Amino acid sequence: MSVKQNPLRKYIRDGNLPHFFCSGCGCGQVLNYFLKAVDDLDMNLDEIVTIGGVGCTARIPVYLSTDTFHGVHGRTLAWATGIKLYKPELKVVIFAGDGDLVSIGGNHFLHAMRRNLDVTVILVNNFNFAMTGGQVAPTTLFDSITMTTPYGSKENCLDICKLAETAGATYVSRWNTDKPMQSVNSIKKALQHKGFSLVEIMSQCPTNFGRYSLKTGDTKKVLDWIVDKSVPKAKAEKMSNEDLADKFVIGEFVHTEKPVFLGTTVYNQDEK
Amino acid sequence: MIDKENNWNQKRLKTGVHFMLGNYAAVEGALAAGCDYFAGYPITPANEISERMSQRLPEVGGVFVQGEDELFSIYSVASAALAGAKAMTATASAGFNYMQEGIGYASAVEAPCVILNVQRCRGENFATHADVMQMRWGASGDYETICLAPSSAQELFDYTLLGFNLAEKYRNPVIIMSETTIALMRERVLVPSYDEIEIVNRAYTDLQPDAYLPFKAEENAPPPMAPLGKGYHTLYTLNYHNEDGSIEWDPKGYDKLYKRITGKIWENRKDICRTEGYLLDDAETVIITYGSEVRPAMDAVRMAREDGQKIGLLKLVTVWPVPEEDIREVAKGVKKVYALEMNIGKYAREIERVCSRYCTVERITKNQGIIHTKDEIYQAIKG
Numbered sequence: 001m002s003v004k005q006n007p008l009r010k011y012i013r014d015g016n017l018p019h020f021f022c023s024g025c026g027c028g029q030v031l032n033y034f035l036k037a038v039d040d041l042d043m044n045l046d047e048i049v050t051i052g053g054v055g056c057t058a059r060i061p062v063y064l065s066t067d068t069f070h071g072v073h074g075r076t077l078a079w080a081t082g083i084k085l086y087k088p089e090l091k092v093v094i095f096a097g098d099g100d101l102v103s104i105g106g107n108h109f110l111h112a113m114r115r116n117l118d119v120t121v122i123l124v125n126n127f128n129f130a131m132t133g134g135q136v137a138p139t140t141l142f143d144s145i146t147m148t149t150p151y152g153s154k155e156n157c158l159d160i161c162k163l164a165e166t167a168g169a170t171y172v173s174r175w176n177t178d179k180p181m182q183s184v185n186s187i188k189k190a191l192q193h194k195g196f197s198l199v200e201i202m203s204q205c206p207t208n209f210g211r212y213s214l215k216t217g218d219t220k221k222v223l224d225w226i227v228d229k230s231v232p233k234a235k236a237e238k239m240s241n242e243d244l245a246d247k248f249v250i251g252e253f254v255h256t257e258k259p260v261f262l263g264t265t266v267y268n269q270d271e272k
Numbered sequence: 273m274i275d276k277e278n279n280w281n282q283k284r285l286k287t288g289v290h291f292m293l294g295n296y297a298a299v300e301g302a303l304a305a306g307c308d309y310f311a312g313y314p315i316t317p318a319n320e321i322s323e324r325m326s327q328r329l330p331e332v333g334g335v336f337v338q339g340e341d342e343l344f345s346i347y348s349v350a351s352a353a354l355a356g357a358k359a360m361t362a363t364a365s366a367g368f369n370y371m372q373e374g375i376g377y378a379s380a381v382e383a384p385c386v387i388l389n390v391q392r393c394r395g396e397n398f399a400t401h402a403d404v405m406q407m408r409w410g411a412s413g414d415y416e417t418i419c420l421a422p423s424s425a426q427e428l429f430d431y432t433l434l435g436f437n438l439a440e441k442y443r444n445p446v447i448i449m450s451e452t453t454i455a456l457m458r459e460r461v462l463v464p465s466y467d468e469i470e471i472v473n474r475a476y477t478d479l480q481p482d483a484y485l486p487f488k489a490e491e492n493a494p495p496p497m498a499p500l501g502k503g504y505h506t507l508y509t510l511n512y513h514n515e516d517g518s519i520e521w522d523p524k525g526y527d528k529l530y531k532r533i534t535g536k537i538w539e540n541r542k543d544i545c546r547t548e549g550y551l552l553d554d555a556e557t558v559i560i561t562y563g564s565e566v567r568p569a570m571d572a573v574r575m576a577r578e579d580g581q582k583i584g585l586l587k588l589v590t591v592w593p594v595p596e597e598d599i600r601e602v603a604k605g606v607k608k609v610y611a612l613e614m615n616i617g618k619y620a621r622e623i624e625r626v627c628s629r630y631c632t633v634e635r636i637t638k639n640q641g642i643i644h645t646k647d648e649i650y651q652a653i654k655g
Contacts, residue, residue: 013505016518046503062507062519067500069354071510072377075347078339082351082359083500085335086309090355090501111340264338267330 008035011045013065021056024219026177026203030124031060033180033201034093037187048091049083051076053105056131056205057097057124074104077112080119085263091191092119098139099129102160106138113167113196115261120190120197123160126205127213134208141246144213164198165254171197172254177204178227179250186252195260202226202248284332285466292461294425294454295320295362298388299328300461301432302360304469307386308334309357311345313367317397317452318390321362342367346374350383354508355500358436362388365403366395368410375445376411379533381508382487382494384439384474386432388448390455398641399453401563401614407447408592414530416537418544419447419592421562425459431589437472438544442536443494449591451614453564453643481505488515492535538593545595548587549602551577555584558602559636559653560623561612562588564643569612572649583653594622603627610653612636614643 021027038045050066052058054073061068069079076094084092101109101123112119128146129135135148136155143152164172171193173186183201190197203226204210210222226248233251236244284303292300299321302310310329312322322338329336335352339345345361352359363371368389378385389407393400407419418438420431428450435446477484477496486506489495498504507517512526520526537544551573552558559569566587576583586602588595603609609627611620617637624633636652638644 013507013518046505047501049500062509065505067505068507068509069351070507071380072347072373075343075374075377078344078347079351081337081339081344082309082311082348082353082357083355085337085348086352086355086357086359087501107340108344111344263330263335265326265330265336 008032008039011035011038011065012063016063019063020059022207024204024206024222025056026126026201026205027056027060027124029177029180030057030095030122030183030201030203031063033183034060034122034187036184037191040184041188041191043091043191047089048093051079051092051094053096053100054131055097055100055129056126057095058100060095061093074100075108076100076105077108077117077119077121081112081117084117084119085261088118088262093191094119094121096121096123097130098123098125098127098160099137102158102163103138110163110167113164113169113198116168116170116195116258118195118260120193121199122187122190123198123200124203125160125200126203126209128205128209130205130208134212140213146212147208161198161200161253168196168258169198169254170195170256170258173198173252174200174202174248174250176202176226176230176248176250178223182250189255193255195258202230285469286463287465288463290461290463291458292425293320293458294428294450294456295390296324297425297429297461298362298432298448298450299324300463301429302386302436303328303332304429304463305433305436306358306471307360307436308332309349309352309359310334311337311339311348311359311361313339313342313345313363315364315367317392317455318362318364318367318388320455321388342370343374346371346387347377349385349387350374350378350381353378353383353385354381354497358440360386360388360436362390364390364392368403368406372406372410375417376413376415377510378445379411379415379417380413380510382443382533383445384443386435386439386446386448388432388450390450390452392452393641396641397452397456399451399564399614399643400641401451401565401618402639404449404591404613404615404619407449414534416534417445417447417592418442418537418590419449420589421449421591422454423562423564423566423587424454425457425461428454429461429463433469437470440472440474442540442544443474443497444537449563451564485515486517487513487529489532489536492532492539494536541593541595542597544590545593545598546589547595547598548589550585550587552584552586552602554582556582556606557608557610557653558584558586558606559610559612559649560586560588560599560602562591562619565612565614568644568646568649571646572653575646575650576653579654581654591619594626596626599623599626600630603630606631608632608634610634610636612644612649615639
């Protein structure tokens with residue numbers, strides 16, 4: 001009897017499965033979406049460097065059969081810059097959780113976008129610090145209960161896509177794990193984009209965010225919570241700010257061209 | 273990677289005699305070594321390094337980035353190094369604090385790179401050796417650093433060049449421990465000719481991707497690297513890792529990995545460590561010192577010699593790893609060793625550890641943000 005193998009299995013580093021994500025976690029879905037995009041585009045994984053910092057999402061690249069940097073919290077875009085400027089021919093893809101990207105890594109994120117560094121960031125936003133056990137994150141909604149906000153969070157949450165738009169990212173989109181086709185399409189666009197691309201995928205974390213903030217460890221219920229709050233961009237444009245207050249707008253927000261970053265100052269022999 | 277024979281750019285090397293700022297000399301030393309990536313963040317008194325790099329590096333085909341902070345500097349340097357660059361960053365004490373995290377990463381994944389730290393005390397640009405222990409012990413976890421202590425603008429050139437070569441040979445971060453005194457001093461610098469410069473390049477694997485294990489190495493040696501983007505699929509993780517790079521969970525794996533990562537420096541210290549002795553042959557007492565303190569110490573030794581005192585000087589070019597064999601050799605033949613430094617007495621502990629079995633050790637320290645004068649040292653050593 002022949003065993004049928006997942007056609008994307010060839011992109012996984014030998015001996016690394018099963019993965020260590022919790023049952024119901026969206027990171028496995030995002031891994032699939034990325035590989036589907038790579039496969040559809042017929043990209044050569046030898047020419048892609050993947051990067052993960054620290055956190056659940058940061059483990060995604062560890063499973064990939066690519067050159068990979070992993071293991072330091074928040075510094076993904078600093079790594080990405082060193083690689084991209086020295087070897088511009090390589091494609092650099094960063095997998096980052098919300099804590100990794102905009103909490104500890106916020107400053108690097110901001111400046112990489114400002115420079116229009118030619119890399120792709122796939123952000124998995126699960127609204128909390130999951131690997132460390134469910135603490136409040138910059139993306140946690142106001143009044144949410146987490147392991148470090150037992151009386152509710154009194155911090156305002158950050159709209160990362162809005163930040164990216166303001167900071168100068170040249171491709172920005174947001175989906176959730178319930179939108180596989182849109183997510184794959186956006187990742188494909190991001191991978192083909194010349195410049196800083198951000199694809200945010202809101203993802204269910206039943207183990208920590210679900211249990212503490214939503215009082216359920218049920219994957220479907222946590223995902224339903226995200227889906228109920230997700231509003232397509234076209235619909236959102238007709239809604240009041242008040243109605244959008246605790247909603248997540250999904251869609252493509254930015255897709256433009258700008259010169260990419262090659263260094264803080266670049267010598268041009270022709271001009272001398 | 274700089275191939276001296278094929279893509280050496282003549283603009284790299286300003287052969288000849290210059291009257292040059294110490295910080296500039298370090299830049300020229302880096303360029304001579306083949307540096308082609310620099311990231312830095314503004315901080316006094318290291319700014320002239322970034323400024324000159326921003327001009328010099330792009331014109332020889334290198335990359336210059338002014339990062340958003342020192343964390344950016346050290347991580348982009350480590351990743352550029354793993355992508356093939358000869359990479360460097362420069363900072364001063366307060367900025368060096370931030371870099372410790374990245375030095376830990378660079379040590380764990382064995383990224384060859386050079387970090388120049390101009391020591392300056394807290395907040396102000398004082399002369400100091402206050403960070404000498406931080407060079408070695410700043411980051412968490414197990415590692416060894418190679419740290420070189422120049423005492424002049426010329427040595428800023430020489431040791432930065434040497435630092436790159438040692439970084440390449442051992443796949444390890446190398447720290448150039450500069451000081452305000454020499455960084456902001458202008459003096460004679462001789463830049464040698466092309467033929468006089470020795471360049472060491474890291475070893476790359478000759479294995480095909482299927483057969484290559486990125487962290488498989490000889491005992492106490494660095495593993496050969498694989499080029500990035502060529503199908504080797506190397507995983508460079510801070511987590512402790514197997515020979516194939518995968519994240520290890522077996523505690524014995526931790527022990528094995530760090531035994532090699534620290535052993536490749538410590539067990540090769542005879543190759544790494546450099547010292548210079550002056551008037552040691554008949555010496556009954558010896559000053560052991562490093563960095564710019566060597567300068568007044570040398571004067572003081574000459575003054576004491578004129579009085580007939582049999583005193584010599586051991587200059588530590590390599591501060592870390594501790595050149596134990598050379599220090600011990602000196603200690604065995606003398607009655608007393610003076611541990612001279614510009615701080616509350618830090619490296620003196622290392623000198624005491626090595627010497628106290630053989631002779632007495634007396635500390636001469638000054639912690640005022642001012643270098644010792646020759647008279648102060650002379651008074652301290654006068655019999």
